Amino acid sequence: MSEVDANAAVDTVLLADGAKPAKAARREAGSSIDRQRKKLLIPFVGPAFILYTILFVVPSLAAVWISFHSWSGSGPMEFVGGENYVRVFKDPLFLKSFGNTLLLLFVVGIAIFVLAFAMSLVLRDMAGRKIVRSVIFFPHLINALVFGVLAGFIFNPGGIVNTLLGPLGVKEPPAWLAQENIFPLIMVTLVATTTGYYTTILMAGVDRIPPYYYEDCALAGATAFQRLRYVILPLTWDVFGTCAVLWTISSVKIFEIIWVFGGSSGAGIPPTQSWTTAVxxxxxxxxGQSTPSYGAATASAVISLALVSVLVVVLRRAMRRDAVEF
Amino acid sequence: MSTLNKPASRTTMRRSAKTAATGESGPPKRPRKSASGTASSPALRADRSPLRTVGIVVLWLIVALSIVMLLWMLMQAFRDTRSILSDPWGLPTSLAPDNFVRAWTVGDFATATFNSVITTGVSSLLTVALAAPAAYYLSRVAGRFTQGLTMYFILGLGIPAQVILIPLFVMLNQVYLTDSLIGLNLVYIGVSMPFTVFLLTAFFRSLPLEMEEAAALDGASALRTFVRITLPLAKGGILTAFVLEVISHWNETLLALTLIQSTEKYTLPVALISFVQQQTYSGADWGGLFAGLCIVVLPMLIIYIWLGRRLTEGLTLGMGK
Incomplete structure (x- = not known):
């Protein structure tokens, strides 16, 4: 598992860092400042290393450990091997949650990507692009709770949507916030609020394509589709890869918006139809409704982690192409 | 057509593109020489397809809708629940901050805001203070060991928060740091390390080395070089990292919800959730709720207006390079 993650991380670093990771270091190898710098290891890296290890790495490993035990948080832990995993995969609630997580990952992910790419193509040379870009980026800075609460108001029986639909002749609007409709509505809300962020990233990729490629296309008489297929896509391919990895990692943690979407049902827990693995x-x-089962809970979390790891590796493999130098 | 994708033809394409861009006379005479090389050359404006026009209109509609939504939310915070429900499109009749006062006093948003400000400020400051030296070391010392260390830090980027939730709760409980803002601060610092170290390492690598070398030649120690040369040079990147941490800690919900139990230690997102849940019993107070939403959103809006471009660059750093 960790090796898998490490590979992905290496790729992320290489990708993010582009051309020259080692150049700076090579130029000064062996100089006295280099030797001095090496002495800074403990005071410079030590504190960050210790806090990160205790509060992040150890809990992650402990999660794997706990997932092989039956434990209610207090009292003795009993080793049960893979039983928790068998148990969650037999639990219809978990299967529903896992299915929802996959829906977010793939359906919402693909919708976001298609829209974001289309938007970045339109934005590429339109007037006022900076204004548009800053506005569509802003939702990324807002807690998803806010969208969950607002959606509850907007789709309320007497809320905005229905007051708008009324004059249009819709006499019996759908019960937007009925349990079976909540999850699709969450998916739509996520697409609406997340696309802007990915558009911004994709634009950073589209923007670095030098203008003379487009001129050359025009001179060669390429159609808009050919220009997309042979210039824009190959040259932004790596940015697509990064975005896909980012979405994989962030979609699996989605929690807040589901927790409050459409107000709250009596018990303070969202309806089970809209659960994700995080929930x-x-x-x-x-x-606090039943005896806590830490084993099953961590098993569910570890499964999400495995999902992320596998997908990140697959994505890196699939998106790997000869880097186009330009 | 598929040959256009082959490397060989790409080089020829690039060559011809370069001559075109520099405006040198090649065999084919370029039609409109005057507009060459600039971003607004005719070649770039060539496509005025109806599809594109639709796209532009849609984009502006999205922009208008977003701004209207934001303003609408602000407006509703000044209206009382009954008028909000009877006419969701109405404008506030007065700017009396009743809802804010009520949210502030009854909804415990005052304590929550105070807790959030303190937690966000302290944890972000400490995160950057710890991550910056580490990132400096990782960006300046070469070797397999450093590479492995960098990897170790970056590994955390791929671990979803729910994985560490339960072990963290158990561990902190043993040292009496659950239901404690100190514990929450520590957790935020630890959890933010991967991203901050990643961002700052990339940033330090992008800085020119000449001044550091000059300082070293003048006999400055490595520590002195870092404090007197690199840190001032890196001010911009460090500020970006700090503000990005402020944003993520201000909005963090899952860990705070798990680790904090008593009302007087709630951070804003937890207070907001509890406010929403209380409505199930005490009837909807949409006015107060909108005021609460504004308290969560407005600081982000202010930061964004103040530092907008820097944040977009920080969050997309490396993606476009």
Whole structure:
């Protein structure tokens, strides 16, 4: 697992850092300042290393450990091997949550990518692009709770959407916030609020394509589609890869918006139809409704981690192409 | 057509593109020489397809809608629940901050805001203070060991928060740091290390080395070089990293919800959730809720207006390079 992650991380670093990771270091190898710098290891890296290890790495490893035990948080831990994993995969609630997580990952992900790419193509040379870009980026800085609460108001039976639909002749608007409709609505809300961020990243990729390629296309008589297929896509391919990795990592943690979407049902827990694995983990461990099952809860979390790791590796493989130098 | 994608033809394409860009006379005479090389050359404006026009209109609609939504939310915070429900499109009749006062006093948003400000400020400051030296070391010392260390830090980027939730709760509980803002601060610092170290390492690498070398030649120690030369040069990047941490800690919900139990230690997102949940019993107070939303959103809006471009660059750093 960790090796898998490490590979992905290496790729991320290489990708992010572009051309010259080692140049700076090579130029000064062996100089006295270099030797001095090496002495800074403990005071400079030490504190960050210790806090990060204790508060992030150890808990991650402990999660894997706990997932092989039966434990209610207090009392003795009992080693049960893979039983928790078998148990969650037999639990219809977990399967529903896992399915929802996959829906977010793939359906919402693809929708975001298609829209973001289309938007970045339109934005490329339109007037006022800076204004548009700053406005569509802003939702990324807002807590998703806010969108969840607002959606509850907008789709309320007497809310904005229905007051707008009324004059249009819709006499019986759908029950937007009925349990079976909530998750699709969450998916739409996520597309609406996340696309702007990915558009901004894709634009950074589209922007670095030098203008003379477009001129050359025009001179060669290329159609808009040919220009897209042979210039823009190959030259932004690596940015696509980065975005896909980012979405994989962030979609698996989605929690807040589901927790409050459409107000709250009586018990303070969202309807099970809209759970994701993150919600499943939290509820199984902390809801206080039944005996907490830390084993099953961490098993669910570890499964999400495995999902992320596998997908990141697959993505890096699939997106790997000869880097186009330009 | 597919040959256009082959390397050989790409080089020829690039060559011809370069001559075109520099405006040198090649065999084919270029039609409109005057407009060459600039971003507004006719070649770039060539496509005025209806599809594109639709796209532009849609984009401006999205922009208008976003701004209207934001303003609408601000407006509703000044209206009382009954008028909000009877006419969601109405404008406030007065600017009396009743809802804010009520949210502030009854909804415990005052304590929560105070807690959030303190937690966000302290943890972001400490995160950057710890990550900057580490990132400096990782960006300046070469070797397999450093590479491995960098990897170790970056590994955390791929671990979703729910994985560490339960072990963290158990561990902190043993040292009496659950339901404690100190514990929450520590957790935020630890969890933010991967991204901050990643961002700052990339940033330090992008700085020119000449001044550091000059300082070293003048006999400055490595520590002195870092404090007197690199840190001032890196002010911009460090500020970006700090503000990005402020944003993520201000909005962090899952860990705070798990680790904090008593009302007087709630951070804003937790207070907001509890406010939403209380409505199930005490009836909807949409006015107060909108005021609460504004308290969560407005600081982000102010930061964004103040530092907008820097944040976009920080969050997309490396993606476009």
């Amino acid at each position: 499943y983990t939290y509820v199984t461990a902390f809801s």
